[in-house]
Amino acid sequence: MATFNFELVSPERVLFSGAVDAVVLPASEGDMTVLAGHAPMMTTLKTGFLVVTSTPGNGTRVLVRGGFADISQNGLTVLAERALPAEELTHEILDKEILQAEMAWDATNDPIARQAAESAIAQLREAKEALTY
Amino acid sequence: MPSLKDLRNRIASVKATQKITKAMQMVAAAKLRRAQTAAEAARPYAERMSVVLGNLASGITVGPETPRLLAGTGADQVHLLIVCTAERGLCGAFNSSIARLARDHANRLLAEGKTVKIICVGKKGYDILRRQFAQNIIELIDLRSVRQIGFENADQIAQKIFSLFEAGEFDVATLFYSRFRSVIAQIPTAQQIIPAQIEATGTSSDAVYEYEPEEGEILATLLPRNLTVQIFRALLENAASEQGARMSAMDNATRNAGEMIKKQTQTYNRSRQAMITKELIEIISGAEAL
Numbered sequence: 001m002a003t004f005n006f007e008l009v010s011p012e013r014v015l016f017s018g019a020v021d022a023v024v025l026p027a028s029e030g031d032m033t034v035l036a037g038h039a040p041m042m043t044t045l046k047t048g049f050l051v052v053t054s055t056p057g058n059g060t061r062v063l064v065r066g067g068f069a070d071i072s073q074n075g076l077t078v079l080a081e082r083a084l085p086a087e088e089l090t091h092e093i094l095d096k097e098i099l100q101a102e103m104a105w106d107a108t109n110d111p112i113a114r115q116a117a118e119s120a121i122a123q124l125r126e127a128k129e130a131l132t133y
Numbered sequence: 134m135p136s137l138k139d140l141r142n143r144i145a146s147v148k149a150t151q152k153i154t155k156a157m158q159m160v161a162a163a164k165l166r167r168a169q170t171a172a173e174a175a176r177p178y179a180e181r182m183s184v185v186l187g188n189l190a191s192g193i194t195v196g197p198e199t200p201r202l203l204a205g206t207g208a209d210q211v212h213l214l215i216v217c218t219a220e221r222g223l224c225g226a227f228n229s230s231i232a233r234l235a236r237d238h239a240n241r242l243l244a245e246g247k248t249v250k251i252i253c254v255g256k257k258g259y260d261i262l263r264r265q266f267a268q269n270i271i272e273l274i275d276l277r278s279v280r281q282i283g284f285e286n287a288d289q290i291a292q293k294i295f296s297l298f299e300a301g302e303f304d305v306a307t308l309f310y311s312r313f314r315s316v317i318a319q320i321p322t323a324q325q326i327i328p329a330q331i332e333a334t335g336t337s338s339d340a341v342y343e344y345e346p347e348e349g350e351i352l353a354t355l356l357p358r359n360l361t362v363q364i365f366r367a368l369l370e371n372a373a374s375e376q377g378a379r380m381s382a383m384d385n386a387t388r389n390a391g392e393m394i395k396k397q398t399q400t401y402n403r404s405r406q407a408m409i410t411k412e413l414i415e416i417i418s419g420a421e422a423l
Contacts, residue, residue, distance in 0.1 A: 041343035
């Protein structure tokens, strides 16, 4: 399978850099999968899981919040304001994230922002549920 | 002429001071390494961000639709200075050189009849600027309890500035911090962050970019984030610069103390010898008189 270059960067560090087969992005207008040779595009991300597949049938999940993805000829770059690999996820961190999302929901009256916050809360709750198994 | 005991005490106290400065230098060196790695780790994000913004901005013509963070308010009357300094002293000219740059800038603006507002990040800058610009300072942001500067700290500051901007409290914002060149060179820098200064990259490929959602919308979400990133970078550079400045200042102090000890030990030995000689002469001349 053709691979392409993928970089996941958060303000504090570079989380991932290398060749991958596919990346599933939680794009703001719906999840999308990026494969090698994708047309250049740019999209913002919502809160959710990004799935990196570097070997077929095997994926690592990273929780990202607030960021955007830039797909160009050179590959895919994801700039996430916050990125947490699945191994680092704990109940406490998720609780904090949920609290923050709820505060964001409380803070605005803008229906679009509220919807985004709601979906973020749902995603985070789901992640928390999954963690208990 | 100080007595021998005085000299001994003085040497002991300088030695104690030297021990402290030496310890501070080593602590600063260890912290510097950490601050430097943090600053380097943050660099890819900031670079990527500016490339993406440059690509976006070069495709957009400035019009009434353009976000105000990029185009500005159209006025140039009220200036906001964000002065980032350290929370602690004993780091050479680090704090005062940033404060001096900010002060010069503020004086120039005031002379032009502009209104100046100041936000101080870090206590030391506040202490220096308070003397002259007490009425201009609108806020002091304290990062004393923060051990390692995180993105959240920068985000809080950016939110504050952003809400001030939305409320029409200022037209132009300039960020003052110290850029980290090397351990001995830190460059006080003034950087305009609102309206955003974006160097249009001429290297944008001809390939047609697709945007999801629309270009303008992406730009609107990106610009506040860029503000945060700029502040975050400034804070990290500042942290590294502070430790670098402290390290070289403490290195100097240790060396000075060493010289002082050497000089005083010499004086001490000389006067001790002089005393012995004097006593001997007294004994000998006493014996001869018999």
